[in-house]
Amino acid sequence: MAAKDSPLKQFEIDPLSNIEVAGYNISFTNSSLAMLITVLVITLFLTLTVNTRSIVPSRMQLISELMYNFIAQLLSDTVGDNGKKYFPFVFSLFMFVLIGNMVGMIPYQFTFTSHIIVTFALAALVFIGVTILGFINHGIKFFSFFYIPGVPFYMHPLLIPIEVISYLSRPISLSVRLFANMLAGHTLLKVFAGFVVSMPFFTGVFPLAFIVALTGLEILIAFLQAYVFAILTCLYINDAYHLH
Amino acid sequence: MPQLNPEFFVSQLFWLAVFFTFLFVFLWRVSLPRIATVLEKRQNKIDENLSSAKELQEQAMEIEKKINDQINRAKLETDEKIKNTINNLQEDASSQLFALDRELEKKVLDAEKEIKKNKDNQIKNINNEIANITKLTLGKITDIELSDSDLNKVIETNKVSLN
Numbered sequence: 001m002a003a004k005d006s007p008l009k010q011f012e013i014d015p016l017s018n019i020e021v022a023g024y025n026i027s028f029t030n031s032s033l034a035m036l037i038t039v040l041v042i043t044l045f046l047t048l049t050v051n052t053r054s055i056v057p058s059r060m061q062l063i064s065e066l067m068y069n070f071i072a073q074l075l076s077d078t079v080g081d082n083g084k085k086y087f088p089f090v091f092s093l094f095m096f097v098l099i100g101n102m103v104g105m106i107p108y109q110f111t112f113t114s115h116i117i118v119t120f121a122l123a124a125l126v127f128i129g130v131t132i133l134g135f136i137n138h139g140i141k142f143f144s145f146f147y148i149p150g151v152p153f154y155m156h157p158l159l160i161p162i163e164v165i166s167y168l169s170r171p172i173s174l175s176v177r178l179f180a181n182m183l184a185g186h187t188l189l190k191v192f193a194g195f196v197v198s199m200p201f202f203t204g205v206f207p208l209a210f211i212v213a214l215t216g217l218e219i220l221i222a223f224l225q226a227y228v229f230a231i232l233t234c235l236y237i238n239d240a241y242h243l244h
Numbered sequence: 245m246p247q248l249n250p251e252f253f254v255s256q257l258f259w260l261a262v263f264f265t266f267l268f269v270f271l272w273r274v275s276l277p278r279i280a281t282v283l284e285k286r287q288n289k290i291d292e293n294l295s296s297a298k299e300l301q302e303q304a305m306e307i308e309k310k311i312n313d314q315i316n317r318a319k320l321e322t323d324e325k326i327k328n329t330i331n332n333l334q335e336d337a338s339s340q341l342f343a344l345d346r347e348l349e350k351k352v353l354d355a356e357k358e359i360k361k362n363k364d365n366q367i368k369n370i371n372n373e374i375a376n377i378t379k380l381t382l383g384k385i386t387d388i389e390l391s392d393s394d395l396n397k398v399i400e401t402n403k404v405s406l407n
Contacts, residue, residue, distance in 0.1 A: 008245055008246060009246075011245070011246045011247055012246040013246060013249075013251075013252045013255075013256075015252075015255075019255075024254045024258075025251070025252070025254055025255055026254060026255045026258040026259070027252070027255050028255075028259065029252060029255055029256070029259075031252070031255075031256050031259070032255070032256070032259035032263075035259055035260060035263040035264075036259075036263060038263070039263045039266060039267045042267060042271070043267065043270050043271070043274075043275065046271065046275035046276075046278075046279070047274060047275055047278070050275070050278045050279050050282060053278065053281065053282050053285070054282075055282070055285055055286050055289055057282070061282070064275075064279055065279060065282065065283060068276070068279045068280075068283070069283075087276070088268065088271055088272035088276055089268060089272075091271060091276065092264070092267050092268040092271050092272070095267070095271070096264060096267055112256070112260075114247070115247050115256060116247050116248070117247070117253050117256050117257065118256055118257075118260055121256075121257055121260055121261075122260075122264075179247070183247070
């Protein structure tokens with residue numbers, strides 16, 4: 001298959017304007033544009049729909065309120081009362097990933113969540129934040145997080161390294177999960193789109209029908225991955241409060 | 245795989261930081277407080293309405309109780325009045341019946357008296373008539389002139405008792 005027809009071509013970054021500061025290339029790219037669109041969609045939607053502040057909400061206002069209550073409920077279910085102060089952060093994270101995924105579902109639109117560097121940066125932000133939070137709340141005792149009580153003493157030399165590794169791999173699993181889902185979904189769509197063109201006569205209808213079904217599935221995954229990202233963030237915040 | 249090309253890593257991280265920070269600050273400071281205000285306002289309104297509904301319900305129950313009390317009282321009063329009226333009517337009727345009995349008794353007695361009087365008069369008249377007829381008949385048949393006292397004596401001995 002020629003490089004221009006590669007299903008991975010959609011993930012290529014095109015600089016829209018070349019900017020270089022202190023030797024670093026910080027060009028505004030199609031990825032940045034997708035982020036800009038995402039941020040604009042979120043801020044405009046959440047601001048304009050609630051503009052009237054009506055007690056009996058319009059449909060659009062209701063959507064904003066549902067999202068608000070969804071994340072607020074998620075946070076209070078997993079973290080409890082301690083979680084309230086992290087609500088803006090978790091909500092921003094959820095909306096950013098969700099709308100980023102959804103914007104990516106528009107044909108010819110770039111999906112910035114399919115880039116490992118972006119998802120890893122978000123996951124690292126969560127990881128570093130949660131670790132700092134853990135040390136603020138428990139000080140040096142935070143290390144007891146890796147000590148599992150009620151286990152025979154001779155198991156600890158084995159279990160403590162496993163716990164440490166599992167803790168350190170959190171940002172990797174969090175970021176790779178989102179990145180791989182987006183990458184696989186969009187690649188699959190592109191592969192089947194290639195079949196539509198290359199298959200003879202009307203047989204291209206079958207992969208087309210498959211694409212339609214797959215698009216529905218991808219929208220579901222887009223939501224699901226944003227939800228998973230948010231709920232894992234909540235769980236990590238909870239861990240920073242409650243050690244074993 | 246374009247994702248692993250480090251050429252645009254810095255650019256992506258930079259713009260991610262810019263946009264995510266903007267999003268976070270905007271949502272934190274503008275959007276979320278607005279939604280929170282609306283939700284709070286709605287909750288307050290619901291609480292307010294619920295409490296006023298409860299209050300109204302209590303008032304309604306109080307009024308209902310008052311109405312029931314009044315209905316019961318009115319029923320008792322009516323029963324009492326009906327009872328009194330029946331008693332009064334019965335007393336009235338029995339006293340009137342008694343008076344009527346008395347009057348009728350009196351009238352019967354009077355009538356009896358009148359009848360007796362009339363009967364006596366009639367008997368007297370008949371006796372007189374008998375005397376006259378006897379006197380006239382005797383006069384015509386026999387030429388015997390009887391004195392009244394004699395005649396009466398005869399009649400008296402032969403008179404048929406009407407009683």
